[in-house]
Amino acid sequence: MLDWTDRHYRYFARLLSRQALLYTEMVTTGAIIHGRGNYLDYNEQEHPVALQLGGSNPQELAQCARLAEERGYDEVNLNVGCPSDRVQNGRFGACLMAEPELVAQSVDAMRQVVAIPVTVKTRIGIDDQDSYEFLTRFIELVAAAGCEQFTIHARKAWLSGLSPKENREIPPLDYERAYRLKRDFPQLTLALNGGIKTLAECQTHLKQMDGVMVGREAYQNPYLLASVDRTIYGCDTPLADRREVVEKMVPYVERHLASGGRVNHVTRHMLGLFNGLPGARSWRRTLSERAHLPDATPGLLLEAMAEVGESLEPEVE
Structure with missing residues (x-):
């Protein structure tokens, strides 16, 4: 793709x-x-x-x-x-x-x-x-x-x-x-x-x-x-928590910035993470409108997540 x-x-x-x-x-x-x-x-x-x-x-x-x-x-x-x-x-x-x-x-x-x-x-x-x-x-x-x-x-x-x-x-x-x-x-x-x-x-x-x-x-x-x-694989492992995933991506974005990259190189792939949950539109809008700016920092991920709300129960297929 x-x-x-x-x-x-x-x-x-x-x-x-x-x-x-x-x-x-x-x-x-x-x-x-x-x-x-x-x-x-x-x-x-x-x-x-x-x-x-x-x-x-x-x-x-x-x-x-x-x-x-x-x-x-x-x-x-x-x-x-x-x-x-x-x-x-x-x-x-x-x-x-x-x-x-x-x-x-x-x-x-x-x-x-x-x-x-x-x-x-x-x-x-x-x-x-x-x-x-x-x-x-x-x-x-x-x-x-x-x-x-x-x-x-x-x-x-x-x-x-x-x-x-x-x-x-x-x-x-x-x-x-x-x-x-x-x-x-x-x-x-x-x-x-x-x-x-x-x-x-x-x-x-x-x-x-x-x-x-x-x-x-x-x-x-x-x-x-x-x-x-x-x-699919029958593993007895807990579902990944969306908030924890976002928090783990912050140091990754920091490393990418240190190598000369930009925040939106990474965040553009994360826009759909909260689909179907209250605040998902705010999450997408914040990242779409601000992640490409020259002064964007990895902390933008945490700012965007704060707008999603607290009701983030994992969804089971």
Whole structure:
């Protein structure tokens, strides 16, 4: 999720769930190899964390996978699902579904140089290539190259005519196709993605699939993650308290400021923490209007939280 699941969001998310596997936003091989920024930077507290790569050159993907393993990432995931024009122009993302042999070569090249899992995230089809036979051929070829784990976004992608946002909403969800894929490939580990909003829905899908990936809902309503460890993983741990999470984020923001960052780099990911509670609008407004100012301090988080009120009973899915 470009510009969303950066390292600041992932640190915040890890305070809510210790068990959920976190994914980076998609990072291109070109950025990692030729960019000036530290595109593999993350916080040690994020584990388990997977690097999601965008690219189509097997040698460059292998180089980046090796770097990711050296940096301590727990998984490398190849994105074959993003439909944006910018991604297509770079010959990666969902357009690669039309080149399963190249995806297979890329997976093989990465697996040759790393011991951590190499996984693939894909759609169920692209444009008019959306038959079940098209999908199974893609899975068969990539699995033959050694990929044992796939995340299936249960919508096809239109590579032209729809924006990335529209591609997340307009093509209809087809969960049954993903279920069928699991029945036909029981030896593979298959996770489901797309349109999942509650942990109750996750539990329903887990009766058919090996895992679920929740994207937008976990970002927009992050307290959903607080129940994941107990509800999905069966851990006997207390729910994260919203106030304690905010208090723990204050020293994190202080460290970010000391390294030259700004308060809103972090707080923009926290706007949905109090959704559904009295004062949530004041929380969002305070952070939205003041966190970007040059004189903003980490204490702004505590000021904004003071406006929420005292009734903050944890919600259970």
